[in-house]
Amino acid sequence: MSTRSGLIVGAAVGLLVPGLVLGGSAIGAGAAPTAEQAGCLSFWVSPNGDDSAIGTEARPWQTVEHARDTIRARSLNQHLSCDLVVNLRAGTYQVEKTITFDDRDSGSNGHQVVYRSADGPGKAVFEAAADVTGWTPYKDGIFKAPVDVSQPFYTLYVDGKRATTARFPNRRSDDEWAPYLRSILFDPTKEAVRDQLGFNTGDIDPSWDLRLGTSWPAQVTVWSGGSWSWFTDTIPMLDINFTKRRTTLVSPARYGFINSGGGSRYFVQNSLSLLDQAGEYYLDYPAKTLYYKPAGGTMDGVRVQRPELTQVFSLAGASSSRRLENLSLDGLTVQHTDFMEWYRYGWNGTGDSGFKHKYPKYDTQIELPRNRWGAITLTNTRGVRLTRLHIQQTGFTAIELLFANERTTVSDSLLEHIGNDGIKVEGGWPGEGDLAHGNTFTNNYIHHIGELVPGDSAGVEIMNSGRNEISHTVVEHGARYGISIESRPEIPNEDNYTSGNTVHHVRLSHLAKDSGDTGPFYAYGVRNQPPYTPDAAVSQLIIDDANADPSMPDSKPFGVHMDFGGCGFAFSDVKVTNTESDPYHGPSAGPCDTFANVSWEPGFDDSRMQYDRIGVLPSFPYEKP
Numbered sequence: 249m250s251t252r253s254g255l256i257v258g259a260a261v262g263l264l265v266p267g268l269v270l271g272g273s274a275i276g277a278g279a280a281p282t283a284e285q286a287g288c289l290s291f292w293v294s295p296n297g298d299d300s301a302i303g304t305e306a307r308p309w310q311t312v313e314h315a316r317d318t319i320r321a322r323s324l325n326q327h328l329s330c331d332l333v334v335n336l337r338a339g340t341y342q343v344e345k346t347i348t349f350d351d352r353d354s355g356s357n358g359h360q361v362v363y364r365s366a367d368g369p370g371k372a373v374f375e376a377a378a379d380v381t382g383w384t385p386y387k388d389g390i391f392k393a394p395v396d397v398s399q400p401f402y403t404l405y406v407d408g409k410r411a412t413t414a415r416f417p418n419r420r421s422d423d424e425w426a427p428y429l430r431s432i433l434f435d436p437t438k439e440a441v442r443d444q445l446g447f448n449t450g451d452i453d454p455s456w457d458l459r460l461g462t463s464w465p466a467q468v469t470v471w472s473g474g475s476w477s478w479f480t481d482t483i484p485m486l487d488i489n490f491t492k493r494r495t496t497l498v499s500p501a502r503y504g505f506i507n508s509g510g511g512s513r514y515f516v517q518n519s520l521s522l523l524d525q526a527g528e529y530y531l532d533y534p535a536k537t538l539y540y541k542p543a544g545g546t547m548d549g550v551r552v553q554r555p556e557l558t559q560v561f562s563l564a565g566a567s568s569s570r571r572l573e574n575l576s577l578d579g580l581t582v583q584h585t586d587f588m589e590w591y592r593y594g595w596n597g598t599g600d601s602g603f604k605h606k607y608p609k610y611d612t613q614i615e616l617p618r619n620r621w622g623a624i625t626l627t628n629t630r631g632v633r634l635t636r637l638h639i640q641q642t643g644f645t646a647i648e649l650l651f652a653n654e655r656t657t658v659s660d661s662l663l664e665h666i667g668n669d670g671i672k673v674e675g676g677w678p679g680e681g682d683l684a685h686g687n688t689f690t691n692n693y694i695h696h697i698g699e700l701v702p703g704d705s706a707g708v709e710i711m712n713s714g715r716n717e718i719s720h721t722v723v724e725h726g727a728r729y730g731i732s733i734e735s736r737p738e739i740p741n742e743d744n745y746t747s748g749n750t751v752h753h754v755r756l757s758h759l760a761k762d763s764g765d766t767g768p769f770y771a772y773g774v775r776n777q778p779p780y781t782p783d784a785a786v787s788q789l790i791i792d793d794a795n796a797d798p799s800m801p802d803s804k805p806f807g808v809h810m811d812f813g814g815c816g817f818a819f820s821d822v823k824v825t826n827t828e829s830d831p832y833h834g835p836s837a838g839p840c841d842t843f844a845n846v847s848w849e850p851g852f853d854d855s856r857m858q859y860d861r862i863g864v865l866p867s868f869p870y871e872k873p
């Protein structure tokens with residue numbers, strides 16, 4: 249019987265499903281090949297392809313999902329003896345639903361299942377936005393168009409760049425958040441209140457149509473905390489009282505709006521009354537009408553795209569013991585994702601989450617459950633490779649490593665114009681299992697971060713995760729951090745997983761542009777008790793230009809800011825220039841880091857800086873911005 253079966257399979261080759269390519273040449277296959285035959289399979293997908301085709305170069309499929317489902321159904325990813333490659337032709341892949349991979353889609357035997365842009369880095373474009381057409385003049389240089397949407401969107405892209413939600417006061421330029429209004433203490437007993445913001449007479453005009461009391465109200469974006477400029481919240485307004493000069497918000501902000509007598513910087517947005525500057529837009533969601541004011545006075549030749557989803561790729565195993573392993577995304581462009589209805593960083597207080605944790609305070613240090621995602625989100629993975637990606641114009645974080653992820657590589661990638669963090673590692677709760685470590689982020693260029701969440705934005709943010717490497721990386725232009733490595737100060741060393749991180753050959757420029765008590769390189773709550781013997785290493789680091797907007801009321805930016813528990817780091821060959829405050833600021837508990845050849849100490853030897861190797865390497869596949 250076995251011989252006969254073998255003959256039948258052999259006879260069928262080339263007849264029934266001639267879509268498979270083995271060892272580089274089409275074999276065709278009748279019945280699906282067995283897993284043992286699936287060694288060097290490759291498939292082709294093209295935006296012009298057809299999912300009822302056979303998946304060859306000549307007759308490609310149309311969707312990544314069909315490639316995934318075919319591989320999954322035929323178990324072609326089992327027993328690999330070399331990488332299984334899905335070649336994606338150049339062009340635009342319109343994504344209307346998040347593309348998901350799970351533990352059924354893993355590579356095997358150390359080989360990867362690779363989804364790659366076959367025509368070169370960036371050429372296979374995963375587009376999360378849809379075109380808006382049918383523009384007609386409205387008034388005052390503003391145009392309007394119908395938008396047939398079943399849910400609102402919270403950011404907009406015009407000619408590939410982010411537009412500004414109609415606001416007051418108008419922003420100074422496309423890459424500054426200022427100027428702002430400043431909140432006041434409307435009632436001496438309300439200093440700590442987080443959902444009532446006081447305003448000066450004249451700052452909010454009673455004639456504005458703020459749509460308060462409806463499902464689509466105006467919002468405030470605010471650096472809550474008064475003189476603390478650490479986090480920004482974007483929260484809809486519930487009502488407004490011009491006599492008492494205060495507005496009530498639908499949700500509490502992270503902090504109160506007054507601190508030590510100082511007010512919080514904020515602006516009002518999301519009203520047609522505030523649309524007066526070229527580059528601003530307003531979505532009248534109830535009327536399904538979009539308004540936009542073009543700089544050139546015409547919509548001719550202007551392309552407007554509205555985001556349709558927040559996450560383009562989700563790579564998620566079922567649990568930390570059933571991980572998605574050895575899957576690669578190579579050379580893809582991912583762009584134009586959405587933001588969210590409202591944003592605040594973390595729970596307001598201990599116990600607010602409703603979950604019991606060993607260190608309940610950590611719930612104030614981790615993003616709210618609804619905000620734990622990126623344009624690409626990984627959870628429960630091992631050995632995933634994200635290489636040569638171009639992620640641009642996102643509503644929120646570009647790449648989120650949520651909880652259990654090990655040996656992830658993000659390399660050779662260009663991340664630009666990002667709503668929040670570039671790369672965020674969220675290691676989970678201290679003392680409850682070290683699930684996230686050993687990830688490598690190398691040869692990446694990350695610029696213009698925190699465009700919609702300037703507070704707490706970072707190029708690379710490591711939360712409660714250790715033994716990661718950040719190297720050959722540039723982070724440029726952001727309101728707060730370049731690299732931030734954090735846990736919390738009350739966590740004892742044995743329950744804190746933020747040890748052994750390595751940073752080398754990195755340049756951090758034009759950061760801390762709108763926040764305070766910060767620095768482009770930042771650490772917090774990493775090593776909270778002696779011994780402070782370094783196990784984290786920072787070398788060949790350049791920091792240049794950490795200067796905040798003049799409206800920023802907090803303490804001025806440092807270069808390296810080692811906050812509470814910013815201990816156990818060995819700094820060597822570090823050069824810091826042009827910072828508003830000190831180049832290095834250590835923990836108040838006293839010295840707990842070591843220095844060798846750093847520019848803030850006497851005897852700094854500039855010739856030891858490896859300028860030609862700092863930042864991305866010549867192999868970086870994209871043109872440098």
Ligand SMILES: [Ca+2]
Binds near residue numbers: 414
């Ligand atoms: Ca405006």
Ligand SMILES: [Ca+2]
Binds near residue numbers: 668669705706
């Ligand atoms: Ca962040």
